[in-house]
Amino acid sequence: MYTTQDIPGKGVGLVATSKIPRGTRILSEEPIITVPEHLSSIEEIKSYIVRQVERLSHAQHQAFLLMPSIHPFENDAERYLCIVRTVALPIGEGGIGSGVFLEACRINHACDNNAQKNWNSNIKRHTVHSIRDIEEGEEITVFYLAELTKRAERQEALRTKFGFTCACRLCSLPPAESEESVRRLDELLQPEEKISQSAMDSMSVISAPLRPLRYIDRQMQLYNRHGRDDIGVPHQVVRHGSLLDDPAKMHVYGWSMKWSAGMNDVPDDLAPDAFDNWLWRRETGTSNSPKPQFPDLRDRSVFPSFLGLPDENSPVLHYYKMVDGFTLRPRRHWCFLAEIVDLGMDLRFRFQVRDMEGEKIEVAFHTPARGIELGPCEIHVGYTVGILYAERHVFAFSPPGIRHEDPTTLQHPSICKHGRREENLPWLRSDRVVPDEMRQVLDVLVLRQGK
Numbered sequence: 001m002y003t004t005q006d007i008p009g010k011g012v013g014l015v016a017t018s019k020i021p022r023g024t025r026i027l028s029e030e031p032i033i034t035v036p037e038h039l040s041s042i043e044e045i046k047s048y049i050v051r052q053v054e055r056l057s058h059a060q061h062q063a064f065l066l067m068p069s070i071h072p073f074e075n076d077a078e079r080y081l082c083i084v085r086t087v088a089l090p091i092g093e094g095g096i097g098s099g100v101f102l103e104a105c106r107i108n109h110a111c112d113n114n115a116q117k118n119w120n121s122n123i124k125r126h127t128v129h130s131i132r133d134i135e136e137g138e139e140i141t142v143f144y145l146a147e148l149t150k151r152a153e154r155q156e157a158l159r160t161k162f163g164f165t166c167a168c169r170l171c172s173l174p175p176a177e178s179e180e181s182v183r184r185l186d187e188l189l190q191p192e193e194k195i196s197q198s199a200m201d202s203m204s205v206i207s208a209p210l211r212p213l214r215y216i217d218r219q220m221q222l223y224n225r226h227g228r229d230d231i232g233v234p235h236q237v238v239r240h241g242s243l244l245d246d247p248a249k250m251h252v253y254g255w256s257m258k259w260s261a262g263m264n265d266v267p268d269d270l271a272p273d274a275f276d277n278w279l280w281r282r283e284t285g286t287s288n289s290p291k292p293q294f295p296d297l298r299d300r301s302v303f304p305s306f307l308g309l310p311d312e313n314s315p316v317l318h319y320y321k322m323v324d325g326f327t328l329r330p331r332r333h334w335c336f337l338a339e340i341v342d343l344g345m346d347l348r349f350r351f352q353v354r355d356m357e358g359e360k361i362e363v364a365f366h367t368p369a370r371g372i373e374l375g376p377c378e379i380h381v382g383y384t385v386g387i388l389y390a391e392r393h394v395f396a397f398s399p400p401g402i403r404h405e406d407p408t409t410l411q412h413p414s415i416c417k418h419g420r421r422e423e424n425l426p427w428l429r430s431d432r433v434v435p436d437e438m439r440q441v442l443d444v445l446v447l448r449q450g451k
């Protein structure tokens, strides 16, 4: 697919010998030398490398010595170290350690690269894939930096981190064209900060998922309009795109089922533009500003009936995830909604509720004040109760229900942040901050509720 040859201004590089279609695995290679991260002193690293160089075949040894070094050296051990420091690529989970590869390390950088490098920990090899069609005779290039930043910034980073002045096509554009390219890149990168901010903020993803989607949509539209010829391949776009392969990689994956869709939900009769509008949930004919969203109260994955709740004693991983090997945390939000049909006070305050399936169950308060914390006289039959992260409990002397123990997580309407005393907000049981999505539920309930 490629050959190794001299590239003016860049030393040696890889050039395609035939057309390489987008998505092709161009190479998959094992390292000939590795340097694990746990080695701390330079002396340790040097002798580690020397031992490996001595074990190389003659051909590998020759090829290794032909690799560039941007650092000065005085003896063989230093020379090997300098080559490794100039060309090594990250290896291992999360880039722990580095490795020298006879072919992959000869691939030059370009700010509008046509290939993507990656350490594949499953096969323990460095792989390079084309990210667009590469024509015969075209140089194969990858991107050495983490992100595509403005021209001056990336040139500075390449100089300080890699010791060379970039001679790629994008960095060699004549001043006027370069200025235009910088302006477009700037425009493209503008939503980036907002994308990262909103993607990091789980609550904002859940309460207003359209917002980050709008930013990404805008970025993609700009990219499609200007194309790589003007601005290069934004790695942020590639990174967001990689979520297509495995959306579960997104840390908030599954927290909201708002957009879950079956194969049959995908319309197959739309023109490309209309399909894009559907796909990106664009409000056609209106501005791009995100609209407030309300959850679907009939969505049983967010608002399960009593039988859909996890069992207190055998929590299922559909609801929880294991953190640090033994702690269970909710992996998403759910809220049990039910109508109070009866109230009672014997040993403790308790009430009977009817869930969405019409099932009647008991909610009992095993708090220090046995439920008096709620101010029972303000709770009435006909009110709706919302119990976040509710679990089924098996009572010793009565049918299964919900047992509430923590007095600090009782939120009476009058102290609820959105609370308007006269509007009968539901009670909440929550061992964490009430997520915005649930606050919106409260608003919906307030609007819809009547005794």
Ligand SMILES: C[S@@+](CC[C@H](N)C(=O)[O-])C[C@H]1O[C@@H](n2cnc3c(N)ncnc32)[C@H](O)[C@@H]1O
Binding pocket: 009, 010, 011, 012, 013, 067, 068, 070, 086, 087, 105, 106, 107, 108, 109, 110, 162, 163, 164, 165, 166, 167, 168
């Ligand atoms: C990992 S090596 C790549 C292969 C190298 N050209 C060779 O001859 O083996 C990195 C070195 O290649 C050169 N290089 C890579 N990309 C370049 C670029 N865009 N502009 C100028 N030099 C580049 C620099 O000298 C850099 O230190």
